[in-house]
Amino acid sequence: MTNSVFSADLLPIHALIEAEQQAFIADEGGRKRAGYFCAYTPPEILNAAGLRHARLFKAGSPEIVSQGERYTQSVFCDFSKSCIGAFDKEGGDPFYHAVDKLYTFHTCASMKRAAEVIEQFVPTTLLNLPRLRNEAASRDFFRSEILHYRDDVAELVGRAVTDSEVSAQIALYNKVRRLLRDFSELRKRPNPPLTGLDFLELVRGFYYLPPATLLTAYEKLYQKLARTHDDGSRPIRLMISGSIMADGDRRLVELIEREIGARVVVEDHCTGYRPFAHTLREDGDPFAALADGYLDQAPCARMKPLDDSLDFSTGLAEEYGVDGVIYVYLKFCACYGVSKLEFLDRLTASGVPVLEISSDYSVSDIGQLKTRVEAFLEVLQGQRDDRIETNSKEHVHG
Amino acid sequence: MKANDVFGDDLVATLPQITTIGVDIGSRQAKAALIGGGSVHTAITASGVDSQETADRLVNRLLRQAGVTRDDLGFVVGTGYGRIALSYEDVPTTIVTEISCHAMGAHALNRGTRTIIDIGGQDAKAIRVDPENGRVIEFIMNDKCAAGTGRFLERIAELLGYTLEELGERSLESDKKIDISSQCVVFAESEVISLKAKGERPQDIAAAIHLASARRVRNLVNRLGLDPEIVFCGGVSNNLGMKQALESLVGHPFTTPKLDMVYAGAVGAAVLAQRHYQAGHA
Secondary structure, X not given: OOOOOOOHHHHHHHHHHHHXXXXXXXXXXXXXXXXXXXXXXXXXXXXXXXXXXXXXOEOOOHHHHHHHHOOOXXXXXXXXXXXXXXXXXOOOOHHHHOOOEEEEEOOOHHHHHHHHHHOOOOOEEEEOOOOEOOOHHHHHHHHHHHHHHHHHHHHHHOOOOOHHHHHHHHHHHHHHHHHHHHHHHHOOOOOOOOXXXXXXXXHHHHHHOOHHHHHHHHHHHHHHHHOOOOOOOOOOEEEEEEOOOOEOOOHHHHHHHHXXXXXXXXXXXXOOOHHHOOOOOOOOXXXXXXXXXXXXXXXXXXXXXXXXXXXXXXXXXXXXXXXXXXEEEEOOOOOOOOOHHHHHHHHHHXXXXXXXXXXXXXXXXXXXXXXXXXXXXXXXXXXXXXXXXXXXXXXXXX | OEHHHHHOHHHHHHOOOOEEEEEEEOOOEEEEEEEEOOEEEEEEEEOOOOHHHHHHHHHHXXXXXXXXXXXXXXXXXXXXXXXHHOOOOOOOEEEXXXXXXXXXXXXXXXXXXXXXXXXXXXXXXXXXXXXXXXXXXXXXXXXXXXXXXXXXXXXXXXXXXXXXHHHHHHHOOOOOOOOOOOOOHHHHHHHHHHHXXXXXXXXXXXXXXXXXXXXXXXXXXXXXXXXXXXXXXXXXXXXXXXXXXXXXXXXXXXXXXXXXXXXXXXXXXXXXXXXXXXXXXX
């Protein structure tokens, strides 16, 4: 990110992230570097092994997409193309080139195929993620996959990863997730002290920074934000729901917050609030805790039953008192593109206006994107004005 | 035209006695409407490179038509694809999306409007309108796919050796049903070329293109429910072949207001300008 789109308060955190990424590329300290794609990959194990690690979700550049497109059909989503393109030795991303080992829990069909292409660039371990999240057998199976993952990580670092190390990391990450929930909680205020762009930057930090570094910096920021004085403005409140919003894909939120002046107050996607909604058990078998915790997290739309995802989405919209939802998915997304009608219908039925946007990383549709978002906000503003008018009338006559 | 004829007495009675203009800069054509002195005036031109310059030209033309001066102007609302570039120092101006303007325009021109299908130069949209006040309830708009839009039909007309007006009219002469399977502009184009090579009549190909485009638009807008009365707006609303194809797919005839619906957005903008003026002088 070249120009900062988040508030000045986050500059120190942004600087930490940039420094960590430089250290990752420069191989400072000579620690092995692991990468992963999906929010179903427990970083607890990577951190327990003392690896440098990062979630790989940089995307948004059309050049990287076309780089990846050389290996796929056109009907892969731009994110999966970007993952391949970034690993490609010619013209890829130096951050991805620095990865010694890639872990990927079987996400969607496109990402699985992407990982199989990427195998030619970097050693990759593909792990299974059961989709039927409520079945007991899924939990046992996922636990055994997490054990495979631990063994693979142990081999990478050349030493055993102990149960107590993993347990300690579960407790540490719980603390971090709780803190991010606290940040998000501040957005329930009528005038949130942090923007949606700010929260996305905090999520970047979660996926790039070592948790201990993160806690120190974030706790300080939280204290500051919590004390922010309410200047009385009441921006229109939006939830973004749908597929991944990559690190580098900021144009929708920038449009909403910086051009139109509304606020994203919560995200129902795996690169916003959603990965922080759960807390893991801290006692007993740490691997069972990881399996249960990650299967019980607010589910991605590829998990079954889909009703769980729909319930979470509508519940979140209500909890944060949003005026409207923008449901945005990447073109060709096999999860969020296909289940869009279920989401749209359920949210509409719950009384929340929804705008559907299918998006990619090209720039040619910015005009249409702007028209749609602006018109949606005109509708929401009109509804809010009506409510205020009705309330004041009731007040006069009451 | 007399405002009372175009809008009806009830709406005119609620408007302030002031002159306002709505400017709708579309991707292909720029439209403007003036409301004032009991009349409605309209003007249209090709969208230039410079939106402000195009708008100035339209505004000056309307002022001449209405026989008023710039000083008489109470408010201007800019809308359409080129709306962002609009600003005037001497007249209060605001920018509203074409979705809200089309809704207000179709409401002002026909009070029973519940659904608008709007097909312009590069986009297609459906809007659910509150018949009480002309406000948008819900809308759907295509993304960057141009199938079925004005630009696409222009290209097909060229291929068939028709003007854009002829494309619609001649398609009504079709007596043979051809299936065009492709929904993509690029593929539909090559399908048209091979149909021509097979010796199919251009009238039949034109009808097939309209049906395929209408199907695509119908699929896009279906989720809104499409309650009557339905009004067809935008440049493509003048294409009779497209209108007929859409009506047959939707299963309901469209209501035709008293004004060319290419002006719906501009008229809506001018009505909103009246309301803005009113709010500022209450």
